[in-house]
Amino acid sequence: MRSPARWFFVTYLTTPNSLQKEESSNMSGKVAKLAVFLVLVVSVLVLAACPGGQAPATTGQQGQGGLQVGIVLPTKDEPRWLQDEARFRELLKNANVSVEILFSQGSSATEKANVESLLTKGAKVIIITPHDGAAAAAAAEAARKAGAKVISYDRLILGTDAVDYYVTFDSVAVGEAQAKYLVEKVGNRKGAPLYLYAGAATDNNAFLFFEGAWNVLQPKIVDGTFVIKNSTAAEALKDKPKLTRDEMAQIIGQITTNWDFNTAKNLAEANLTAAKKEDKGDVFILAPNDGTARAIADAFAVDPDVTSYVITGQDAEIASVQYIIDGKQSMTVLKDTRTLAKDAIDAALAFLNGQTPPKTTTYNNQKIDVPAKPTEVITVDKSNVKAAIIDSGYWPADKFTGLP
Numbered sequence: 001m002r003s004p005a006r007w008f009f010v011t012y013l014t015t016p017n018s019l020q021k022e023e024s025s026n027m028s029g030k031v032a033k034l035a036v037f038l039v040l041v042v043s044v045l046v047l048a049a050c051p052g053g054q055a056p057a058t059t060g061q062q063g064q065g066g067l068q069v070g071i072v073l074p075t076k077d078e079p080r081w082l083q084d085e086a087r088f089r090e091l092l093k094n095a096n097v098s099v100e101i102l103f104s105q106g107s108s109a110t111e112k113a114n115v116e117s118l119l120t121k122g123a124k125v126i127i128i129t130p131h132d133g134a135a136a137a138a139a140a141e142a143a144r145k146a147g148a149k150v151i152s153y154d155r156l157i158l159g160t161d162a163v164d165y166y167v168t169f170d171s172v173a174v175g176e177a178q179a180k181y182l183v184e185k186v187g188n189r190k191g192a193p194l195y196l197y198a199g200a201a202t203d204n205n206a207f208l209f210f211e212g213a214w215n216v217l218q219p220k221i222v223d224g225t226f227v228i229k230n231s232t233a234a235e236a237l238k239d240k241p242k243l244t245r246d247e248m249a250q251i252i253g254q255i256t257t258n259w260d261f262n263t264a265k266n267l268a269e270a271n272l273t274a275a276k277k278e279d280k281g282d283v284f285i286l287a288p289n290d291g292t293a294r295a296i297a298d299a300f301a302v303d304p305d306v307t308s309y310v311i312t313g314q315d316a317e318i319a320s321v322q323y324i325i326d327g328k329q330s331m332t333v334l335k336d337t338r339t340l341a342k343d344a345i346d347a348a349l350a351f352l353n354g355q356t357p358p359k360t361t362t363y364n365n366q367k368i369d370v371p372a373k374p375t376e377v378i379t380v381d382k383s384n385v386k387a388a389i390i391d392s393g394y395w396p397a398d399k400f401t402g403l404p
């Protein structure tokens with residue numbers, strides 16, 4: 001996979017300082033002073049040569065090859081993406097490839113600026129998790145124009161042909177796993193109150209998760225097992241086994257959390273305020289991911305008319321695994337970010353070496369069919385949390401209290 005002719009380094013924004021510190025501690029007296037002087041002179045020359053006086057963060061760490069892979073993740077405000085960052089860093093410790101990771105902090109403009117800066121540093125492959133799938137098309141096109149390959153990571157970039165590969169989990173299967181869990185727990189009961197929540201409408205995954213959940217829930221809504229309590233749009237469409245994207249957008253518009261914990265909590269509280277006592281009792285909640293599940297669960301837990309709740313999630317975030325152990329969240333869907341990060345780096349290496357990454361299916365991004373090899377997901381609840389999360393090495397046991 002590797003090109004022996006190239007001189008590879010793994011680089012991070014944080015490494016130059018720490019390396020400098022280590023190096024200077026090994027020197028003494030005049031030698032150290034001379035070294036510091038030379039470093040200063042070289043830095044001044046580098047700065048002078050750079051447009052706008054900005055030195056590239058990875059200068060001096062890249063050998064002859066320059067930056068090879070740029071990774072742009074959507075936000076540091078959700079543990080999910082910090083998980084991915086940590087997995088990338090772990091994986092790259094021993095890899096001979098130069099990589100820089102940047103975050104967009106929920107802004108498509110920052111995302112595009114990040115991509116441009118990585119391209120300026122020479123990145124030949126850009127891995128992006130778009131904050132907004134459609135808005136990210138411009139960033140992908142900038143990368144394509146600069147001759148770089150574009151890998152969509154976890155979320156699909158929409159409406160452009162400038163996407164070369166999609167590294168993802170099977171997101172329809174995620175929604176199906178969540179809904180299957182609710183169906184399993186409801187058993188033979190009829191008329192069980194169902195509260196639906198979804199991700200951000202700017203994220204294609206929100207549609208895939210909802211599509212998966214609808215595949216499983218819809219027959220159980222039609223047969224009277226569940227009664228939807230918080231979406232008139234979903235109630236109006238309950239006879240349709242397959243929804244169009246527009247129909248899903250109508251429902252998601254009513255039940256979106258926007259992937260934001262506060263939005264999720266406020267919406268759950270508003271739904272509970274609007275619901276009558278008889279719409280509560282033992283309830284079932286489709287929550288799209290762990291962060292929103294905890295926020296929604298906290299709201300339902302304090303409502304005096306809610307006797308019990310079953311609530312879904314996804315991502316196996318540490319806080320949610322603890323919620324599952326404590327009985328405050330019912331399940332999560334483990335999407336092994338170790339596999340996803342590895343698939344992304346393998347795909348990047350394939351592109352760097354002029355090869356094509358493996359493909360088992362395609363995802364239509366409203367412009368082209370993007371090749372992909374989706375990864376499977378695992379349902380986790382209290383009954384298998386130890387095996388699936390601890391024994392698998394996903395998280396260490398010392399992160400949790402009261403493990404079963």
Ligand code: BGC
Pocket residue numbers: 078080154155199203205206259289290314315
């Ligand atoms: C990801 C989820 C994540 C959500 C919110 C989705 O695109 O697939 O894992 O929880 O975004 O960030």
